[in-house]
Amino acid sequence: MAEMATGTGTGVGAAARAEGLHREYGRGAAAVRALRGVSVALAPGTFTAVMGPSGSGKTTLLHCLAGMDRPTRGSVWWGGTEVSRLSERRLAELRRSRVGFVFQAFNLMPAMTVAQNVELPGRLAGRRPDRHRVLEALDRVGLAGRERHRPGQLSGGQQQRVAIARALVSRPEVLFADEPTGALDRATGHEILALLRSGVDRGGQTCVMVTHDPVAAGYADRVLLLADGLVVDELHRPTAAEVGERLSRLGG
Template sequence: MTTAVAEPGTGGGGGTAVAARAERVTKAYGEGDTRVLALDEVSVEIARGAFTAIMGPSGSGKSTLMHCLAGLDSVTAGRVWIGETELTGLREKQLTQLRRDNVGFIFQAFNLLPTLNAIENITLPMDIAGRKPDQKWLDHVISTVGLADRLSHRPSELSGGQQQRVAVARALASKPQIMFGDEPTGNLDSRAGAEILGFLRRSVDELGQTVVMVTHDPVAAAYADRVVFLADGRIVDEMADPTADKVLDRMRGFDSQGRTS
């Protein structure tokens, strides 16, 4: 059962709602002897208004799962939903519109246009779509990520951490139903990374956002409400209220079972 996903900040109401889910999703690359099974009948639900981290050794399928949940990659078998909308079977134009209107993305690379200042980069996706931002929401997002005094600066005038803050604000600005981050602190030093993770945590706590983050870092995963662990294309464990030490111990368990990162 899926549940309609409200806009951020409207609250869950009536129990835990589902922002996205996968049902027996398989993703394979290649054919015959070269076939690689990246996901092997994975089923998972992502709670609305919560911060979920996806972890696992290299090659475990964690980024593939995120890409399938976000509609960035198709599935070989199984079904995927964002809110009440099933992605599997949508035409490319419909999928593009759904991603644009309902999904936010943050990646290792900041992907900012160097000729635009911070506020222009933040509103660019909406400008391209011909949509006006909700100014009250936009101001709230900018305040949350601490960019109010940097809006006229171009990327070259911002630190790496500040550039990633712009990317976070851009992802939040359109009120996405769900926001995906693929190693969003991977190119940052520990201090800047902690700032970004703090902003993601605040976007959940203060803005009602839903965040799904792929990470290899136990410290980053500790910011989440829940960690889902993958190995060999399958979900093998999950952890609520994680700490860095507990996550690290679980990851070490993969090595003791003969899996390498």
């Protein structure tokens, strides 16, 4: 499997990469330096977990990589496109077509059917729904035949599967997941993590996930550990115990 470079982050052929990423909030003495020169590259078809203590910069890194937040300095690339300097309009267009998002909160519309929820981002972008793609995405997450259900008729795990189908329907190059199992019980969380893992192994999906759970991180090919806005360690196909032990050193 292709590797993910860290450090200088040249990242030739990377699905997404950051080079010299800084993100500061506020100014002067009160400024918070969330990221302090982070360079990472995510190889296509890999699963990366990002971990660290509270305030380490892990969510800020994910949001910058996903184009949801702009770095103060440095650059973000999706393939050969530098997205950190694009206009908001162009960035929004690329986000809808090239990346997908899954969050802890499912963010489903309760009055809409499952199929309508999956179609929603495309409709908001002014695209006519592709029924075949919608059904294909639902089948991929194990919800074939549930397209007419409402979110309230589904379990929490099934609702998260709808959210994943919604993220996958545009066939994104990279799937960004922010604590995707945080609102689920452990057994259901394992099902969602296995689904993400399968997307990487069988579908060639690139996935990057922020998590606080060492067990969740154990599904990843690599784990990046952040502290004080810097990548301070990296683990390759670790066990949950190895992740927990290394995280405890950082105070996570």
